[in-house]
Amino acid sequence: MNDVKTFCDTYYVDRKQTDSEKWDGLEEKFGQGNLLPLWVADMDFQIPEKAREALMERVEHGVFGYSKPSDTYFDAFINWQQKRHGIELKEEWVRFTTGVVNSFNFIIQAFSQEGDAVLVLPPVYYPFFSAVEKNNRVLIHSELRNDGGAFTMDFADIEQKIIAHNIKILLHCSPHNPVGRVWTRAELTTLFDICQKHGVLIISDEIHQDFIREGQEFVSALRLDEKYQEMLFVLTSASKSFNLAGLLHSHVIIPDEEKRRRFDAHLEKVANNAQSTMGMIATEACYRYGEEWFDSLQQVIEHNYQIIRREAARLLPKAVVSDKQGTYLAWLDLSSYVTEEKMTEMMQERAQIAIDYGSWFSSNFGQFIRINLATKPENIELAMTRLADALTN
Ligand SMILES: Cc1ncc(COP(=O)(O)O)c(C=O)c1O
Known part of the structure; x- marks a missing residue:
């Protein structure tokens, strides 16, 4: 206490x-x-104090022109992912956006067509619904099973919905807001196998990745078998872990080169130079010292x-x-x-x-x-x- x-x-x-x-x-x-x-x-x-100091140093500098990520930024970010989560991240996989909600909207826009179906697993973070509907995609639910407060995925229902609706993308929350599940490797593998079998892309929203209760192990989608990487987008940010949401800075991690190119082309259209100077400074300091x-x-x-x-x-x-x-x-x-x-x-x-x-x-x-x-x-x-x-x- x-x-x-x-x-x-x-x-x-x-x-x-x-x-x-x-x-x-x-x-x-x-x-x-x-x-x-x-x-x-x-x-x-x-x-954390060090993050405030880093921001204040920039305020003292007094210039807020366009910036680019530094080597030290990647160092801090990649180290955090490695040390806290065992993720082996390659710098060239990382893209920046001004928020995780923006990120999944961009991916839906770039990798599906109007009228395509997107699967979500409610109860789930509600901007998932609007991202699908406001982009004129068809929202399909496969509800989690609730067994006296213990929530699990209904794999039979997920596969049936994928087939019935010709699902193009699964928008997945891991760890899961609001039910608090940290999905196991076995659960994720079953889910990813189903998606791969039917050609479904996966957006893994891992914004809550750091909040893992003692005794639990967070398994990032990036730590599953490499064979899934061709279908994968992983979203992270320091914004939940360090209370930086107002600084508008987040990561999209795309291991597949072709998909990175397509994402970049889309980002150029909808969000040119989508990087927050102060967000980057705070994020680096938090990962380094926080x-x-x-x-x-x-x-x-x-x-x-x-x-x-x-x-x-x-x-x-x-x-x-x-x-x-x-x-x-x-x-x-x-x-x-x-x-x-x-x-x-x-x-x-x-x-x-x-x-x-x-x-x-x-x-x-x-x-x-x-x-x-x-x-x-x-x-x-x-x-x-x-x-x-x-x-x-
Ligand atoms: C699962 C999930 N994704 C995304 C966000 C918001 O991310 P951002 O503020 O970067 O858009 C939240 C915020 O609570 C969240 O719970």
């Missing part, structure tokens, strides 16, 4: 009136400004997750808290306590918390909520007390 307290005392900040979407966008998003915000996935913590900060942050997230488990067991014993293997998000099934129709009233008017509603991730999960754990423990305690009061009184 001491480390948790020290981390929060050092890095937690009051973000009200800083134009924070999470804190200052409540009225706009929820129609109520008085809620405790535990929704959108960013953190209430400052970034390991200790990150490991302490993980303790805060674990501590907060344990508060949810403990308080749910004590006050809401029929709530099902999914096993959070990865991410900094808790996923709760409240169906024993609240109907979907009463959800907004319970969460907003009574508990006064702003969470991500399960219905945003799938129409079949309207009695679930997602709680963002990347804040100080007091906020999580308060949310659980209010939630229990609302649901049981």
